[in-house]
Amino acid sequence: MKDFLYRFFQGRYGAYGTDRMTKVLVVLAVIFLALSFITPLSILYYVAFIMLFYCYFRMFSKNIPARYKENEFFVKHTDKVIGFFIGIKEKFTGHKAYHIYKCPGCGQKIRIPRGKGKVAIRCPKCGREFVKRT
Ligand SMILES: [Zn+2]
Known part of the structure; x- marks a missing residue:
C-alpha cells in the first residue's frame, strides 16, 4: 500500500x-x-x-x-x-512566533518559527543554505 x-x-x-x-x-x-x-x-x-x-x-x-x-x-x-x-x-x-531572516545569497526574506534552536535554513528562491539560531 x-x-x-x-x-x-x-x-x-x-x-x-x-x-x-x-x-x-x-x-x-x-x-x-x-x-x-x-x-x-x-x-x-x-x-x-x-x-x-x-x-x-x-x-x-x-x-x-x-x-x-x-x-x-x-x-x-x-x-x-x-x-x-x-x-x-x-x-x-x-x-513573535516568527523571525524574518534575509538570505545572504539573494536577499529573499524567509520567515522561520522561533525557538527551534540552531537550524539550517534553505532559501526557497536560490537554494543557498545558511545556519541561524532561532
Ligand atoms: Zn536566496
Whole structure:
C-alpha cells in the first residue's frame, strides 16, 4: 500500500509537500464550510467545495513548474494580508512566533518559527543554505 502510494505520488506536485497556497485554501475552505452552515450564505458551501477540489487538483498535478509558479504568484500577492493576520496573532499572544531572516545569497526574506534552536535554513528562491539560531 505504501509502495502504491509512493508510486502514485511520484512526479506529482503533492509529493513535494504542501505549499502556502494549499494550506491557505484548505483553511479558507473549512471557514467557508462552517459559515455556510451557520449563516444563510449557502453559496459558501460551493465555494469551499471548489477550493478543496482545486487543492486536490494541484496535489495530483504533474505540471510541477506551473503549480510552483502558481504558488509563487499566490504568496507574492497574499503575503501582506497573511502577514497582517500573523501580526494580530502576535499582538494577542505577546510574542513573535516568527523571525524574518534575509538570505545572504539573494536577499529573499524567509520567515522561520522561533525557538527551534540552531537550524539550517534553505532559501526557497536560490537554494543557498545558511545556519541561524532561532
Ligand atoms: Zn536566496
